[in-house]
Every structure is written in structure tokens, then in C-alpha cells.
Amino acid sequence: MNISKYIDYTLLKSTATEHDIIELCYNARQHNYYSVCINSCYVELAKKLLSETDVKVCTVVGFPLGATATEAKVFEAEKAIEHGADEIDMVINLGYLKSRNFTAVLDDIKSVKFAIGKTPLKVILEISELNKNEIIEACEICLNADVDFIKTSTGSTKSGATLTAVKIIKKTVKNQAKIKASGGISDFETVLKYIEVGADRIGTSSQIEGKSKSQQIRNTRIYKQYLEKMNKTDDVSITNSVKKLQD
Numbered sequence: 001m002n003i004s005k006y007i008d009y010t011l012l013k014s015t016a017t018e019h020d021i022i023e024l025c026y027n028a029r030q031h032n033y034y035s036v037c038i039n040s041c042y043v044e045l046a047k048k049l050l051s052e053t054d055v056k057v058c059t060v061v062g063f064p065l066g067a068t069a070t071e072a073k074v075f076e077a078e079k080a081i082e083h084g085a086d087e088i089d090m091v092i093n094l095g096y097l098k099s100r101n102f103t104a105v106l107d108d109i110k111s112v113k114f115a116i117g118k119t120p121l122k123v124i125l126e127i128s129e130l131n132k133n134e135i136i137e138a139c140e141i142c143l144n145a146d147v148d149f150i151k152t153s154t155g156s157t158k159s160g161a162t163l164t165a166v167k168i169i170k171k172t173v174k175n176q177a178k179i180k181a182s183g184g185i186s187d188f189e190t191v192l193k194y195i196e197v198g199a200d201r202i203g204t205s206s207q208i209e210g211k212s213k214s215q216q217i218r219n220t221r222i223y224k225q226y227l228e229k230m231n232k233t234d235d236v237s238i239t240n241s242v243k244k245l246q247d
């Protein structure tokens with residue numbers, strides 16, 4: 001299985017430099033990831049760097065606390081779209097959620113969703129700060145707001161994604177919204193585990209190969225065996241063509 005198109009390759013550190021973003025975009029192109037996820041000040045730069053590729057540009061809103069005014073989130077999202085963002089990841093207002101002010105949580109999300117139109121919206125729940133019932137309640141609010149994705153974590157708190165949380169989200173939303181798992185995912189095998197329990201997208205700051213090392217080794221071995229077989233034939237032109245492809 002090739003996982004490249006599941007990956008939102010992420011760099012959200014406050015200290016990220018222009019050079020870091022250039023390197024991020026280069027690596028995303030090399031691995032053919034689905035997107036890069038960056039702070040909004042670098043959206044224009046990333047869009048230019050990725051203009052001739054299929055790699056999309058994702059940015060964050062109300063990050064990482066989610067406690068900014070709704071109007072500020074809306075403005076931030078609109079500016080990001082104006083600068084070229086293809087997707088928006090917004091942080092839910094945890095304070096409103098903990099207060100059980102569900103109407104305010106819903107209005108906050110719906111306002112951003114309305115402002116960005118058809119642009120995909122992911123809502124970050126920050127599962128490390130929520131219990132099971134709160135995760136379910138947050139998911140139900142997100143469904144009422146017609147969001148595209150529910151995302152586990154910002155990666156800025158004590159812990160990130162968990163398989164248990166993704167299972168809870170999947171059981172709640174079923175196929176009404178997609179799921180993005182993020183935070184603490186750094187290798188191929190872990191990505192597969194999250195995909196198996198229902199994740200549709202993976203946020204990671206690690207360079208993860210699209211295929212497992214064992215699969216890459218196996219493919220290389222098969223290819224070498226094929227070349228050896230071709231070299232034993234009299235069809236020199238075919239053999240030379242294969243060697244050129246190898247080079």
C-alpha cells in the first residue's frame with residue numbers, strides 16, 4: 001500500500017524559517033505527499049513552490065489554542081484562501097466546549113465554514129484535553145456544522161493522536177465526515193494502523209516513505225531478478241532499454 005496521498009506533511013513551529021518551508025515543500029514534492037500544512041504567513045511562498053505539482057497547501061486557523069474570537073478566525077481563514085490555501089485546519093473553541101456552550105461552538109465553526117465556501121475544513125478537537133463524552137459531543141457539533149474532516153490534535157499539547165480516539169470519532173461520524181489523525185505519528189507502520197481504524201488523512205512532521213522498507217526491498221529484489229532473466233535472453237535491445245530505465 002502506498003500511503004503518500006494520506007500525508008499532510010507538517011511544519012507549524014513558530015521558529016520555522018523561509019528556508020525550512022522551502023525544504024518542506026521540496027520533500028513534499030519528492031515524496032508526492034497530499035499536502036503541506038504550514039502557518040498562514042508562508043501560504044503564498046508554499047503556493048509558488050508547489051505551483052507545478054499536485055501537492056496542496058493547507059494552513060491553520062485559531063492555532064494552537066482555538067480561543068481567538070470567531071471574527072478573527074474568519075478573517076484569518078479568508079486571508080489564507082486569498083493567498084492560495086487549498087484547505088483550512090481550525091481549532092475548536094475548547095473553553096466553549098468545556099462550558100457546554102454548544103451553540104457558541106457550533107456558531108464558531110459554521111462561521112468559518114461559511115466564509116471559506118467549498119474549501120475543505122478540518123476541525124481540530126485536541127483530544128488530549130477531552131474525555132470520551134466530550135469527543136463525541138464535539139464530533140456531533142462538527143457534523144451539524146457540515147465540516148469535511150475532524151482532526152485529532154494540534155501536536156502542541158501533552159499528547160497527540162490515539163487509536164482509541166480515532167475509533168471513537170469513526171464510530172460517531174461513520175461516513176459523514178473524514179478523519180485526520182495527527183500528533184506523534186512518525187513511521188509507516190503507525191500510519192497503517194491509523195488508516196486501518198478509520199483515518200483518511202495523517203498529519204506528520206516526519207518524512208515517511210510511501211511504501212514500507214520491506215516492500216521497497218522486495219520490489220528491488222524482484223526487479224533485479226527480472227533484469228538477470230532479461231540478460232540471459234538474446235534480445236539485446238530489450239535488455240538495453242530496461243537498463244536505461246534503471247539508470
